[in-house]
Amino acid sequence: MLATIHSFRSIAPTVKTASMATCVRLLATQTAKSRQSDEDYVAKTRQLFHDNRPALPRFVVQGETVKPILSPSKFYSEMKDHIKKAQKSITLAALYLGHTENDLVEALSEALRSRPGLKVNLLLDSLRGTRDSGKGSSASLLYPLLKAYPSQVRISMYHTPDLSGLLKQVMPPRFNEGIGLMHMKVYAFDDTLIMSGANMSHDYFTNRQDRYVMFKNKDISEYYCDLVKAVSDLSYGLQDKGDTFQLKIGSGVPDPVEQSSAFKKHATKTIRAFMKKWASVQQSPKDASFDTTLYPLIQMGPLGIRQDERVTLSVLDHVLHDQELEGAAKVFITSGYFNFEKRYSQSIIHTKAANVGLIAASPEANGFFNSAGISKYIPPAYTLIEQRFFNDAKKAGNADRIKIEEYARKGWTYHAKGMWVYPPHSDLPVMTTIGSPNFGYRSIVRDLEAQLFLVTSNLGLRKSLHEELSSLRKYAYPVTEETFKAPDRQVPVWVGGASRAIRTML
Structure with missing residues (x-):
């Protein structure tokens, strides 16, 4: 419905003088163009993975599964x-x-x-x-x-x-x-x-x-x-x-x-x-119903295996900086812990071709909120990291492109992580990631992680993925400059130095 609304707005001037039949034809043509645009974006995104060297394993499945x-x-x-x-x-x-x-x-x-x-x-x-x-x-x-x-x-x-x-x-x-x-x-x-x-x-x-x-x-x-x-x-x-x-x-x-x-x-x-x-597994679609491609990736920093990091950076570069597209893509990234690795952070802050929505846990939704001992200062440390990111995006001139939201639901904590990518002029995603990485330093250098990239043209699955993101955003609230001025968001000075010292452990 949302895609239809966008299409209707784009042809509104013509509708004033056109017959109903002409309106229907124009709307159908606009919708068909939108579908084709999405298909082109899917094909281009898949090619990004297919061109990767060394080769990534590739599984092709039906979106209904x-x-x-x-x-x-x-x-x-x-x-x-x-x-x-x-x-x-x-x-x-x-x-x-x-x-x-x-x-x-x-x-x-x-x-x-x-x-x-x-x-x-x-x-x-x-x-x-x-x-x-x-x-x-x-x-x-x-x-x-x-x-x-x-x-x-x-x-x-x-x-x-x-x-x-x-x-x-x-x-x-x-x-x-x-x-x-x-x-x-x-x-x-x-x-x-x-x-x-x-x-x-x-x-x-x-x-x-x-x-x-x-x-x-x-x-x-x-x-x-x-x-x-x-x-x-x-x-x-x-x-x-x-x-x-x-x-x-x-x-x-x-x-x-x-x-x-x-x-x-x-x-x-x-x-x-x-x-x-597993790199030798390069499945191809058996027929048109096999419309969803899966690319599993791993990251094991202590062993020098950084597959997920390399591919994630490549995807971010493609999605956030491809200025050949007509219109801006939309990207949503969520992590329970707002602590992007420096290259991820810089890629997002300096986006040129996409609008970005970031979702993180509010202090109350952080699992360490009101915990015993020194760990109770972990939520304030994330607040400080988030504030620095907020200010850096503003300095880069991208305050309008990049929006941060915090998940706050009474009695709940937040641990979701992943990315959704929407093509320009589309209201349904064609790509998502699912797995254990938080896009942070420790996910890259310290822990063993597994993540799966999914690219799909299946309309039903795209709607389901959009519904999944919407269900998370239902309890998410915008972060503004006023957020960091609130009395309960004031961070002790010593936490700032400590957060920098232990950032790879957060």
Whole structure:
């Protein structure tokens, strides 16, 4: 409807003197031109990925097999439903499993009990997954599952090689997680994949807004299961030690703590072999119904693998600075943490060919709001980074092109991340990203990340992606100069220096 409204406005002067039949023909012609313009933009965007060297894996699917999930509760119900239905395999990768998620563990247990041929592979971060809150940890919650079904269950805990030696000894729990984490979010059930930025805990299933997109496709599910397996092979394995558990590195894999340099060399070789294997997958449309192309990317800074960063910069350059287009594209980017890496930030601030909308968590919607200890100053640090960006955009003369919004919903926190791209004169997106990166420093240099770029001409899917963005913006409010003058947004002076010092950890 919105596209039609725009088209109607553009021909309004003609309508005054034209017959109704002429109006209809003009409107149809304008709409057809708009559709063709969108198709041309899609083709140009796809070519950007196809020209990439080294080659990226490419999967082509039908748009009807892709479905955004709009709420945390629906995400949780879909997960539990697919656990019940899975016949062959379940692969779950996240930063951690909440220590109270007994229902989810019981659902896995029931699935394993009723289907002896079912295999379950869980990958978590070692630091976060073994952190004991006083009520247990991810590892202690999952241990009974491993003990009951040792031949069906594999539980792996990835440990960053950047936390080793003296640093490992002196950094206390929780703070040591700033050095680097396994941050990928992958949920696969046989031939169904849910890509997300959400972890597996109560808040992510109830009142912590994230993003979740479901794909019903064997090939893309297999890719991500293989990625999780590759990282699992580099991780500590949770093992039964009689009345408790232990973490043990796999045979032939250097210990990431004791042999950091050797581990990095081995892990880099392993992941590059994975990338080379899947780069050969270059699917083409089987027919016109295969209208959606998927490009999975990974980013593993500690291993020198920066695929997602390279491609994201290329896409931003294409979308934000292509002045050959007739009209301005629209780009929306969201992150739970407003802390763009410098090159991302500069590309956005100096946009010449697109209007940009940025969505971030308000201080109250930040997961660290009113937390204990020094971490309560993390939301003010993000406020300061956001204010600097706001002022830089104004200095660049792009205050009208770039708009910031903050998500604020009573009782909710915000963790969504991703990008939507709308062609010029269009009210529906043709591209989005979905995955774990926050477009920030630590996503690039410290953590293991997985992200998927989706390009589509499918009208139904484009409408669904637009609805997904609209559902996020429903609770987002404009940021203005007055925002930063509010008493509750005043930031202690020392936070400014500290935020610069630890920016790569935020």
